[in-house]
Structure formats: structure tokens, C-alpha cells
Amino acid sequence: MPDTGVPVTRPAPQAAARPLLRLERLKRHFDVSPPWLARVLERKPRAIVQAVDGVDIEIARGETFSLVGESGCGKSTVARLVVGLYPPTAGRIEFDGADMGARRGRAEMAAIRRRMQMIFQDPYASLNPRWRVFDIIAEPIRAFGLAKSGQEIRQRVEGLLRQVRLTPADGVKYPHEFSGGQRQRISIARALASRPEFLVCDEPTSALDVSVQAQILNLMMELQRDFGLTYLFISHNLAVVYHISTRVGVMYLGRLVEVAATDTLFRRPRHPYTRMLLDTIPDLEMTGRRRAPVAGEVPSPINPPAGCAFHPRCPFANDRCRRERPELLAAGETRVACHAVEEGRLPAEERSYVRA
Amino acid sequence: MTSLANAPLLEVSHLRVEFPTRRGTLVAVDDVSFDIAPGEVLGVVGESGAGKSLTGAAIIGLLEPPGRIAGGEIRLEGERIDNLPYEKMRRIRGARIGAIFQDPLTSLNPLYTVGRQLVETIQTHLPLAASAARARALELLKEVGIPAAEARFEHYPHQFSGGMRQRVVIALALCANPRLIVADEPTTALDVSIQAQIIALLKKLCREHRTAVMLVTHDMGVIAETADRVAVMYAGRLAEIGPVRDVVKQAAHPYTRGLMGSIPSIGERSHRLTQIEGSMPRLTEIPPGCAFNPRCPHAGQRCTRERPDLMPAGRTRAACWLYDPQGVGAPLRAETVDA
Numbered sequence: 001m002p003d004t005g006v007p008v009t010r011p012a013p014q015a016a017a018r019p020l021l022r023l024e025r026l027k028r029h030f031d032v033s034p035p036w037l038a039r040v041l042e043r044k045p046r047a048i049v050q051a052v053d054g055v056d057i058e059i060a061r062g063e064t065f066s067l068v069g070e071s072g073c074g075k076s077t078v079a080r081l082v083v084g085l086y087p088p089t090a091g092r093i094e095f096d097g098a099d100m101g102a103r104r105g106r107a108e109m110a111a112i113r114r115r116m117q118m119i120f121q122d123p124y125a126s127l128n129p130r131w132r133v134f135d136i137i138a139e140p141i142r143a144f145g146l147a148k149s150g151q152e153i154r155q156r157v158e159g160l161l162r163q164v165r166l167t168p169a170d171g172v173k174y175p176h177e178f179s180g181g182q183r184q185r186i187s188i189a190r191a192l193a194s195r196p197e198f199l200v201c202d203e204p205t206s207a208l209d210v211s212v213q214a215q216i217l218n219l220m221m222e223l224q225r226d227f228g229l230t231y232l233f234i235s236h237n238l239a240v241v242y243h244i245s246t247r248v249g250v251m252y253l254g255r256l257v258e259v260a261a262t263d264t265l266f267r268r269p270r271h272p273y274t275r276m277l278l279d280t281i282p283d284l285e286m287t288g289r290r291r292a293p294v295a296g297e298v299p300s301p302i303n304p305p306a307g308c309a310f311h312p313r314c315p316f317a318n319d320r321c322r323r324e325r326p327e328l329l330a331a332g333e334t335r336v337a338c339h340a341v342e343e344g345r346l347p348a349e350e351r352s353y354v355r356a
Numbered sequence: 357m358t359s360l361a362n363a364p365l366l367e368v369s370h371l372r373v374e375f376p377t378r379r380g381t382l383v384a385v386d387d388v389s390f391d392i393a394p395g396e397v398l399g400v401v402g403e404s405g406a407g408k409s410l411t412g413a414a415i416i417g418l419l420e421p422p423g424r425i426a427g428g429e430i431r432l433e434g435e436r437i438d439n440l441p442y443e444k445m446r447r448i449r450g451a452r453i454g455a456i457f458q459d460p461l462t463s464l465n466p467l468y469t470v471g472r473q474l475v476e477t478i479q480t481h482l483p484l485a486a487s488a489a490r491a492r493a494l495e496l497l498k499e500v501g502i503p504a505a506e507a508r509f510e511h512y513p514h515q516f517s518g519g520m521r522q523r524v525v526i527a528l529a530l531c532a533n534p535r536l537i538v539a540d541e542p543t544t545a546l547d548v549s550i551q552a553q554i555i556a557l558l559k560k561l562c563r564e565h566r567t568a569v570m571l572v573t574h575d576m577g578v579i580a581e582t583a584d585r586v587a588v589m590y591a592g593r594l595a596e597i598g599p600v601r602d603v604v605k606q607a608a609h610p611y612t613r614g615l616m617g618s619i620p621s622i623g624e625r626s627h628r629l630t631q632i633e634g635s636m637p638r639l640t641e642i643p644p645g646c647a648f649n650p651r652c653p654h655a656g657q658r659c660t661r662e663r664p665d666l667m668p669a670g671r672t673r674a675a676c677w678l679y680d681p682q683g684v685g686a687p688l689r690a691e692t693v694d695a
């Protein structure tokens with residue numbers, strides 16, 4: 001059995017305690033009607049992208065919850081909603097019990113914001129090129145008033161640089177003097193500067209080479225152990241997600257179609273889309289398993305198919321699927337939004353992605 | 357190796373690509389040699405900046421000045437193509453070598469319909485009348501798996517999804533039935549599900565037309581599924597080359613081993629992935645001796661002084677003194693965990 005060595009970084013989900021983050025029926029729609037759209041597409045009437053269309057997630061303290069799915073399914077939009085870069089169209093975000101949509105004073109809001117930070121995919125774009133690394137990392141410390149003196153700021157920044165395996169001497173340099181992996185370390189140091197409990201990581205290693213990716217993932221797992229961090233982790237790389245996550249949510253066209261503990265998801269995926277995604281993982285072991293070339297592509301989120309949005313690509317679709325949208329329901333150890341699973345037409349089966 | 361039937365289609369020998377700069381000459385590709393047989397897929401891997409794309413650009417004659425080929429030879433079906441005048445190379449590029457790049461949009465003209473671009477490309481290289489060119493274009497769109505090709509013919513590139521655009525680019529590259537396709541990160545911008553489709557397509561073409569493919573990517577998964585042989589580049593040089601199975605499963609070069617180890621795989625979970633310490637040197641800071649020596653757990657004194665060339669190493673060829681009878685010399689540092 002491969003999971004005899006379940007690492008310390010993946011504590012069992014604690015059901016009892018209050019979740020650190022709770023998303024309830026969260027929605028974000030974008031109006032992409034002409035004239036903006038007319039330039040890109042041909043003239044069309046009002047168009048609304050339902051980027052996130054009713055997502056429920058609870059993330060427990062200390063766990064890593066990952067979102068996976070094809071490009072455009074709404075992963076980054078969820079991330080941006082959580083850290084407040086977009087206001088929700090509908091639904092609720094609760095952080096440590098506090099409703100993020102409630103009116104609050106500036107100081108109270110800052111106190112909450114300090115506790116959650118975001119790491120972006122592109123370490124080039126997310127650092128101010130005109131600032132020295134020292135000032136980039138010191139900025140949140142100054143902004144949130146987390147140090148009493150210049151001396152204390154210096155100590156904090158130097159400590160952070162060491163934590164991400166850079167040196168205090170790197171502080172005087174500018175971002176362009178670093179490689180992609182080193183820049184991502186700088187973003188991580190900056191994200192940690194306000195001593196957050198919760199990090200939203202949107203494809204933090206997707207722009208990096210595999211060898212650099214391994215360094216960054218190791219660093220993230222170490223930091224999580226050392227500081228008890230909670231991660232919302234976004235990636236389209238299923239092998240990376242397998243390594244780092246406690247639980248995984250699979251998204252398709254703005255909705256969650258399956259949520260399960262990592263091992264359960266990879267061993268007994270229930271949703272036809274989850275199975276399809278797993279079938280496309282490249283076979284590095286060269287077992288001869290053929291990647292199933294998937295039929296079709298993600299349909300436009302502007303006019304998502306009626307009923308189950310996956311039905312045009314689904315081998316199990318029937319009339320009900322074309323009419324009625326499936327809800328995310330408990331099915332054994334997972335939660336799945338699929339009529340076939342609910343009706344018992346699609347039994348659970350062990351899959352062999354996890355090498356025994 | 358050079359029996360006529362199996363004569364290599366492409367032979368690259370001692371290729372060197374340089375960039376003259378104010379602070380001196382940068383050698384971005386250094387003494388790179390390999391060949392590709394008809395119908396063979398050679399994967400070229402390595403981290404960004406290793407020189408993969410420049411090697412590809414040198415072969416298709418699209419090095420951007422001031423970059424230039426400063427040494428070595430490139431032969432296509434025995435004929436030298438590295439020193440041809442621009443016009444002549446342009447004709448070879450459409451007719452005998454097809455190119456596919458990472459971003460399909462760079463290969464497509466946004467102002468023309470997909471059909472028109474295909475017909476024009478076909479007519480540039482083949483003596484076909486408009487109606488015959490159109491028929492061939494439709495045939496190509498069907499071959500690369502574009503559903504409803506007739507209807508799609510009149511559409512513009514922006515009306516296609518990313519995966520569909522990359523199919524169109526492949527169709528464009530195939531217009532004149534090239535003998536060689538140079539594909540630089542053709543699936544990197546695509547979702548894994550679409551990646552699998554594009555790879556299946558490339559393999560089918562290779563099989564059915566005996567087209568040779570140089571597949572540049574940093575994605576080992578793509579290589580493992582597609583390539584017959586793999587060349588691993590590091591800091592402008594070949595670190596290792598060999599049959600795909602051997603490179604993936606029992607690499608000889610410490611860098612390749614580290615690279616393979618750092619790929620997360622499903623089923624083997626630990627609190628730590630294997631990692632190679634440090635990073636690839638910049639072109640201005642390539643250390644003397646073996647370029648990998650500052651990061652190598654096996655480095656010896658000799659590695660800091662003498663540069664290894666490719667040599668037989670188990671089932672592959674690797675540029676590493678570990679496989680030389682004289683070895684690496686006195687150890688440089690205490691050996692850490694095996695890469």
C-alpha cells in the first residue's frame with residue numbers, strides 16, 4: 001500500500017472544529033457584453049460569463065484544499081473571490097467565523113486581511129520591478145504596522161529571506177536579478193511577512209521548471225509544517241495536487257462536480273469528468289497505459305449546456321442529464337454532482353492511477 | 357548506422373549558436389550533435405534557458421539576429437542547410453520542414469480565415485490550382501481532427517479554441533508533406549486533456565507519413581509517451597541522449613536522474629520530493645569543467661577542470677566523467693543523498 005507513509009503535512013480533515021474558510025453558494029458572474037466582446041467575437045447580444053456559479057467549500061485549519069479543472073473552469077476566480085480581489089455576485093465567504101461581506105471598519109478589515117495572503121502563478125508579474133527585494137518583503141510588515149522599529153523590520157525581513165532559502169544579502173537586489181524559482185521564493189516570503197494563517201496559492205509552480213517546482217513544493221510543505229498554515233491550492237497538474245493536498249475539489253464550468261479526500265479521489269473517482277481528467281495524466285511510469293484522448297473541449301461558460309454542464313462530453317448522459325442540473329450530494333466517502341452516480345448507474349470502482 | 361535505408365533524415369553535428377553582446381560572446385548552444393531517422397520522434401528536454409528552442413530555431417533557419425550559427429553543420433537528407441541563403445531556406449522550411457510553436461496564435465494570421473491561410477500555404481509549396489488546394493486544405497483539417505471542417509473553413513483563428521488552433525497550426529505545418537517537423541512546446545499552452553489529443557495526432561502522423569519529429573518540451577510526461585529517443589540539454593550542451601525508456605527509467609547522468617526524481621508522480625507520496633539544489637547557471641556564468649558540477653552530488657576534482665563529452669553510459673550516452681575509466685577524480689564534497 002502506498003499510503004503507509006502518509007506525511008505529516010496531510011492531517012486528517014477535522015470535521016468537528018470550525019472551518020477556517022467557508023464558501024457558501026458562492027457566485028461570480030462577469031458581464032462580457034459588447035462593445036468589449038464585439039472586438040473579440042462577432043456581434044452578439046448580452047453575454048454573462050458564469051465564472052463561478054454556486055460553490056460550497058469548507059477548509060479546515062491546517063489542511064491543503066486543492067481545486068483542479070481545465071482552463072477557464074473558474075479556479076482563479078474562486079481564489080480571487082476568497083482574498084477579496086473580486087466582490088461576489090452572490091453567496092457568502094466566511095473566514096474563521098467572520099462574514100467577509102459584512103460592513104466593517106477599516107482597521108477590523110485589515111486585521112482579517114492580514115491573516116490571508118495570495119501567491120500568484122507568475123512570479124515575474126507579481127513583484128514590483130522597481131523595488132528592492134527588501135522593500136517588497138517589508139511592505140506588508142509596514143502596511144499592517146507589524147513592527148515597532150526599522151531594526152525590527154530588518155530582522156523580520158532577514159528571517160523571512162532565510163526561511164525561503166535566500167540570504168539577507170539578497171535584500172538589496174531587484175527582482176530581475178533572480179531566476180523564476182527564486183522570484184517565487186520572494187513572493188512566498190512576501191506572502192508570509194504578515195504572518196498569515198491562510199495562503200491562497202494560484203498555480204504557484206505552473207510557470208516553473210519541474211526541478212524548480214520540486215524545490216518550491218518542498219518549501220511550501222515545510223512552511224506548512226512549521227507554521228501550521230492552511231492552503232487553498234490551485235493547479236491543473238494532478239500529480240502536484242496529489243502530492244500536496246489533503247482534499248481535492250474538481251471544478252467544471254464554474255461548479256464543483258466532486259469533492260473528496262485526496263486518496264479517495266485518486267483511487268475511487270466517482271464523477272465521469274474526474275475519471276476523464278485522471279485518464280489524461282501522462283504515464284511517466286511507461287506502463288503502456290494509453291492516455292485516453294478525451295472527446296471534446298470545455299464548452300463556453302457564456303452559454304453553458306443546460307442540465308449537467310458536462311453532458312455533451314459525458315458517455316453516461318441521458319435525458320435527465322440534459323434537463324436537470326445535478327446537485328453535489330454525498331456518495332460514500334465523496335460528494336458528487338452526477339445523476340448517474342445518484343441513480344446507481346455508475347458504480348464506484350477502483351482505479352489504478354495510484355501505483356500499489 | 358549509415359546503411360542507406362536507415363540513413364538519418366536530419367544530422368546535427370557540433371552545432372554552436374552564439375550571441376555577440378557588448379560584454380563578449382555568449383555561447384547559448386555548444387557542441388550539440390544528434391540525428392533523427394525518418395519516422396522517429398526525438399524528444400528534447402531540459403529546463404528553460406537550456407538551449408532547446410535555439411537548437412530548433414537553428415534547424416529551421418529562424419534564429420533571430422544577432423543570434424547566429426557559429427560552428428557545426430546541419431544536414432537534411434544529406435544536404436547542408438545551415439548555410440543557405442534566406443530565400444532558399446524559406447522554401448525548404450515550408451516544403452521539407454514544418455514548424456509548430458507553443459502559441460498557436462503566433463503562427464496564424466488573425467485577419468484571414470483559416471481556410472485561406474491553408475490554401476495560400478499549400479499553393480506556395482505545391483503546384484495546385486485553387487480548387488485542388490482547397491480540397492487538400494479540407495482534407496488536412498479532417499486529418500488533424502477538426503469536426504465540421506467545411507463549416508470551419510471560413511472561420512477566423514479567434515473563433516477556435518486553443519486546442520483547435522493548435523490543430524490548425526499542425527495542418528499548416530503539414531501542407532506540403534514535410535519530411536521533418538520541429539515542434540517547440542506544442543502542447544505547453546494546452547490543458548492536459550487537449551494535450552493528449554494533440555500528442556495522439558502527432559504520433560499518428562509520424563506513423564502514417566514517416567515524418568520525423570523533433571519535439572521540444574520541458575514536459576517529461578509528454579516525452580515519455582511520444583518520443584522514441586530523448587536528448588537532455590543542460591546549459592547549452594547535451595547532457596544525455598538515449599532511448600526514451602532508458603532515459604526515463606534508468607538515466608545515467610546525475611542531472612537527468614535529478615530531473616526525473618523531481619517530477620511528482622501519483623502513488624508515491626512523501627513529505628518531500630527529490631530536488632536538485634541550486635539552479636542552472638546563466639550563460640555568462642557557466643562554470644569551467646562540467647557545467648553541472650556545482651550542483652552535482654558526485655562531482656570530483658576533474659569535473660571542475662575538464663569538460664566531459666558524450667560517452668557510452670549504460671544504455672544511453674552521457675556527458676559525465678562517472679562513465680570514464682579515469683573517473684571524476686578526488687571527491688569535491690561529501691556525497692549527499694543520491695540524486
Ligand SMILES: Nc1ncnc2c1ncn2[C@@H]1O[C@H](COP(=O)(O)OP(=O)(O)OP(=O)(O)O)[C@@H](O)[C@H]1O
Nearest residue numbers: 030032049051070071072073074075076077078301
Ligand atoms: N475579469 C474577467 N472578465 C471577464 N471574464 C472573466 C474575468 N475573469 C475570468 N473570466 C472568465 O471566467 C471564467 C473562469 O476564469 P478563471 O480565470 O477563474 O479560470 P481558471 O480555472 O483559473 O483557468 P486557468 O486554468 O486557465 O487559469 C473564464 O471563462 C474566464 O474567461
Ligand SMILES: Nc1ncnc2c1ncn2[C@@H]1O[C@H](COP(=O)(O)OP(=O)(O)O)[C@@H](O)[C@H]1O
Nearest residue numbers: 375384403404405406407408409410411423639
Ligand atoms: N536574443 C538573445 N540574446 C541573448 N541571449 C539569448 C537570446 N535568445 C536566447 N538567449 C539565451 O540562450 C539560452 C537558450 O535559450 P532557449 O533556446 O530559448 O532556451 P530553452 O528553449 O531551452 O528554454 C538562454 O540562456 C537564453 O537566455
Ligand code: SF4
Nearest residue numbers: 308314321338339340
Ligand atoms: S449528470 Fe449525467 S451528464 Fe452529468 S456527469 Fe453525470 S451522467 Fe454525465
Ligand code: SF4
Nearest residue numbers: 646649652659676677
Ligand atoms: S562530470 Fe562530474 S560534475 Fe558533471 S555530472 Fe558527471 S559527476 Fe557530476
Ligand SMILES: [Mg+2]
Nearest residue numbers: 075076077202
Ligand atoms: Mg487560473
Ligand SMILES: [Mg+2]
Nearest residue numbers: 405408409410
Ligand atoms: Mg523554449
